[in-house]
Amino acid sequence: MKSSVATPPYTLNHPRWYRKRVSTYWWLLRWEYLRFVLREISSVFVAWFVVLTIVQIYAVSRGPDAYAEFQDFLKNPFVLALNVISFFFVVFHSITWFNLSARAMAIRIGGKRVPGFLISGPNFAAWLVISALIAWLLLRE
Amino acid sequence: MDVTTHDVLLVGGGGAGLRAAIAVSELNPNLKIAVVSKVYPMRSHTVSAEGGAAGVIKSDDSLDEHAYDTISGGDWLCDQDAVEAFVNEAPQELLQLEHWGCPWSRQDDGHIAVRPFGGMKKMRTWFAADKTGFHMLHTLFQTTMKYNSIFRYDEWFVTKLLVDDGRVQGVVAIELMSGKIQAITAKSVILCAGGCGRVFPFTTNASIKTGDGMGLAYRAGAPLKDMEFIQYHPTGLPFTGILITEAARAEGGYLVNKDGYRYLQDYNLGTPTAKPVLRSMELGPRDRLSQAFVKEQEKGRTIDGPYGPVVHLDLRHLGEKLINAKLPFVRELCTKYQNVDPVHELIPVRPVIHYMMGGVSTDINGATPLPGLFAAGEVACVSINGANRLGSNSLPELLVFGARAGKAAAEFASSAKPISNSILAQAFDEQRRIENQFLRNTTGRERTSTIREEMQQTMETSAGIYRTESSLAAGAKTLRHLQERSDNLALDDHSLTFNTDLVAALELSFMLDVAESMVQSALQRTESRGAHQRTDFPKRNDEKFLAHSVVFRAADGRPRVEYLPVRITRWPPGERVYGQPAQKASAS
Amino acid sequence: MADTIKLEISRYSPETDAAPHFQSFEVPFRRDWVVLDALNYIKDKQDGSLTYRWSCRMGICGSCGMLVNGEPKLTCATFLADYAPASIRVEPLRNFPIVRDLVIAMNDFMRKFQKMKPWLIRKEEKPVSEGEYLQTPEQLDAYKQFSMCINCMLCYAACPVYGLDPLFAGPAAIALAQRYNLDSRDQGAKDRFPVLSQHDAIWGCTFVGECTRVCPKHVDPAGAIQQYKLTAALDWVKSVVMPWGGK
Numbered sequence: 001m002k003s004s005v006a007t008p009p010y011t012l013n014h015p016r017w018y019r020k021r022v023s024t025y026w027w028l029l030r031w032e033y034l035r036f037v038l039r040e041i042s043s044v045f046v047a048w049f050v051v052l053t054i055v056q057i058y059a060v061s062r063g064p065d066a067y068a069e070f071q072d073f074l075k076n077p078f079v080l081a082l083n084v085i086s087f088f089f090v091v092f093h094s095i096t097w098f099n100l101s102a103r104a105m106a107i108r109i110g111g112k113r114v115p116g117f118l119i120s121g122p123n124f125a126a127w128l129v130i131s132a133l134i135a136w137l138l139l140r141e
Numbered sequence: 142m143d144v145t146t147h148d149v150l151l152v153g154g155g156g157a158g159l160r161a162a163i164a165v166s167e168l169n170p171n172l173k174i175a176v177v178s179k180v181y182p183m184r185s186h187t188v189s190a191e192g193g194a195a196g197v198i199k200s201d202d203s204l205d206e207h208a209y210d211t212i213s214g215g216d217w218l219c220d221q222d223a224v225e226a227f228v229n230e231a232p233q234e235l236l237q238l239e240h241w242g243c244p245w246s247r248q249d250d251g252h253i254a255v256r257p258f259g260g261m262k263k264m265r266t267w268f269a270a271d272k273t274g275f276h277m278l279h280t281l282f283q284t285t286m287k288y289n290s291i292f293r294y295d296e297w298f299v300t301k302l303l304v305d306d307g308r309v310q311g312v313v314a315i316e317l318m319s320g321k322i323q324a325i326t327a328k329s330v331i332l333c334a335g336g337c338g339r340v341f342p343f344t345t346n347a348s349i350k351t352g353d354g355m356g357l358a359y360r361a362g363a364p365l366k367d368m369e370f371i372q373y374h375p376t377g378l379p380f381t382g383i384l385i386t387e388a389a390r391a392e393g394g395y396l397v398n399k400d401g402y403r404y405l406q407d408y409n410l411g412t413p414t415a416k417p418v419l420r421s422m423e424l425g426p427r428d429r430l431s432q433a434f435v436k437e438q439e440k441g442r443t444i445d446g447p448y449g450p451v452v453h454l455d456l457r458h459l460g461e462k463l464i465n466a467k468l469p470f471v472r473e474l475c476t477k478y479q480n481v482d483p484v485h486e487l488i489p490v491r492p493v494i495h496y497m498m499g500g501v502s503t504d505i506n507g508a509t510p511l512p513g514l515f516a517a518g519e520v521a522c523v524s525i526n527g528a529n530r531l532g533s534n535s536l537p538e539l540l541v542f543g544a545r546a547g548k549a550a551a552e553f554a555s556s557a558k559p560i561s562n563s564i565l566a567q568a569f570d571e572q573r574r575i576e577n578q579f580l581r582n583t584t585g586r587e588r589t590s591t592i593r594e595e596m597q598q599t600m601e602t603s604a605g606i607y608r609t610e611s612s613l614a615a616g617a618k619t620l621r622h623l624q625e626r627s628d629n630l631a632l633d634d635h636s637l638t639f640n641t642d643l644v645a646a647l648e649l650s651f652m653l654d655v656a657e658s659m660v661q662s663a664l665q666r667t668e669s670r671g672a673h674q675r676t677d678f679p680k681r682n683d684e685k686f687l688a689h690s691v692v693f694r695a696a697d698g699r700p701r702v703e704y705l706p707v708r709i710t711r712w713p714p715g716e717r718v719y720g721q722p723a724q725k726a727s728a729s
Numbered sequence: 730m731a732d733t734i735k736l737e738i739s740r741y742s743p744e745t746d747a748a749p750h751f752q753s754f755e756v757p758f759r760r761d762w763v764v765l766d767a768l769n770y771i772k773d774k775q776d777g778s779l780t781y782r783w784s785c786r787m788g789i790c791g792s793c794g795m796l797v798n799g800e801p802k803l804t805c806a807t808f809l810a811d812y813a814p815a816s817i818r819v820e821p822l823r824n825f826p827i828v829r830d831l832v833i834a835m836n837d838f839m840r841k842f843q844k845m846k847p848w849l850i851r852k853e854e855k856p857v858s859e860g861e862y863l864q865t866p867e868q869l870d871a872y873k874q875f876s877m878c879i880n881c882m883l884c885y886a887a888c889p890v891y892g893l894d895p896l897f898a899g900p901a902a903i904a905l906a907q908r909y910n911l912d913s914r915d916q917g918a919k920d921r922f923p924v925l926s927q928h929d930a931i932w933g934c935t936f937v938g939e940c941t942r943v944c945p946k947h948v949d950p951a952g953a954i955q956q957y958k959l960t961a962a963l964d965w966v967k968s969v970v971m972p973w974g975g976k
Binding site: 180181183184185186188189233236237239240241242244245246247248249250251252253272275276279283284286287295318347348349380381382383447474477478479480481588589590632633634636637638639640641642645 | 742743744759760761763772773774776777778780781782783784785786787788789790791792805806808810828829830832834835839842843846847848849854855857858860861862863864865866868869872873876877879880905909912914915
């Protein structure tokens, strides 16, 4: 079967426009498009972490045995690999999200637009501080 | 053949056309308006204007001063009643544009900011950064979108005015997208099709400025006025014609010849100093700088570039810091469009055609002598620009006279008789002409671009910065010959879909008519005034030539020149004084 | 460096061709020539039927947008020297119907643009005789960037959303609506809201960000859209929290 819609032949004084179909693999043609698609996909992994966290809380609520079972589940090499990949996607997602904040928020102080890095900067800083705090809570013995 | 009918039809969708369309709508919302333009309106050449628009608004300024600057700048060839109306209405028009959303540059207190401009003794030039024309055009275009009575024919090329019963009743136009040739009738027609810089080889004008409007009127029997007055700008980039603003010289740029010598000192323009001095050397008047270039060329001291002789504009000594701070747009234009970086390199420059003072002859309301036909903007000659236009007067001109022509055309349309049926036959004839002469012609031998280039070279050598009897006579002869050759064009493109080859051929025929009218007017004006400099008649002659030349197209297609008196109200002709008294003494 | 350069140009004649194809041309190579100069050379000297739009040749009229080696560019600001000695591929802008050769149909944009009500809307007009609406340089600065759009259509050619969903209003139209929304003299934001807040307007945008990258005038349409999303979302929150707010 031919992919493109067959255009009717030219008739006098009627422009016959050629419409190119967008390729199914358009997102592979440019790195910028691929990066965009990866960013969109990253939300799946964000959702995965959310589900994982809910399951984790549920396991904690059911007692030590259930939690141990959950921990065993996490040790499964497939789950481990999935989580490593998910981690990178979530980091990627967070970075693009914080960069977006600088573009979406046009804050003006004294008539001048606040430069982007002053908006995304505190976001990144807060992210690092909170992550460090959690790491400290978890890793201190 | 399809026929569509409107009340008021505008040919051209630039600043003047859009302003006129709004004026018609505001005056009478029931009138059906059509804007026919060969490009989408926001592509029109108004978009390229950089500097600003003059209108008296500050308390230290007065209408009389603006009028006097305009009249003296125009070497007393302006019609003074028109100038008075112009300076009087310009501020309102600019304010009206502000109310429509034009992003004028502002003072800290929120009021409109104005800047100084060449030839204006007071600060009265409104500006929107360095893209004034762009913002004005887009504001006007976007504003027209709210009027339902304005119908646009985007990318339609008008080939002929339909005249019957002694009045203009519409046009024949080609829809570029489909190749359809159609009659668009209207009770009144306003020409707003811009100038014709493309008649010359080096111009700041866009490719669309091919004098179509002037050609249409001229062929329909309306005369052209003051066509010999053509403004040069001394510093354009060769080939592209991109303008390098006066500011580059005001900041301290040097003009040097092939020996690196600041040649302006040889032409009574002062003595070179390291720092720029107002009205001296590089800051002398535009026409004198352009004339000095020709003299240098005659002495063989210009530089031979790939596109002919140039001189160099040297900004290197100003340093990167100052250039970036004060002349960012100059650097951007040079690097982005010419691949020359003024921080490290010399900029090749030469005088380039900038503006047509002349155009379709109109009265103070934009009406031409041909009933039903109106004109406004660069295509028209009211005349407020006389023999030399002042910078920043053309943008307010298209507003003031666009609005005036719109009102007058609306009134005319309201009381006009219905369209005659017989004009359809004319439209059919025009369709046949286009098909037979161009689309179906297989015996033609001439190339459009070849004839166009020869015409442009002819115009530069015969009717350039300096003219003489012999150069003009030779030019007239060559143009006649080119006219004959242009009857025998061979198009590469016989398609009906977006045939730009056909458009180029039709544009060429308009340009040839306009070029002939220019050369003939210049030949018969045996004096020097403003932008018209005859080496064989170097003095101004008010006794004989304080008059507008008005050129008609005779039955055999040749131009015939008559004269109309200049209307003087309050400012008797005086001497056009440049610079400081000291300078004047050294110049004499 | 070679003194000529090869251009591969997409040709399409609706009267004879079923689909576009490439044709090669050899033109002189000059350091100060842009792709548009090469096209003009071809049209004047080699093939007068080559069809494209152009006008000002100084990046302000917005006519000459094309794909140069697949990238949306103003051809008047794209030097041959940046590609030489390799050959250069010139195609019509992506995502638009092709009328002929390098000419695309942009009627769709013009229609969508008008729907945005891109003009100054006032509840009450002040007579011109009373002078200008005051606007400080800071207030001017708030919308100035979005007023720089030259309608060159490069952003539409770069936008995959527009390619996939032709109903999407697109970057320039939204940026220009936002230009008026942010103008201190304008009071029409509410009139534009119904058009802007639709699925095929701001919410259609997935923030690829390519429109901003290709914009020759640094308009940042992607920023305009994200900013409006924030405004629309906050308005929605306000209407939920304070349904009596009336605003």
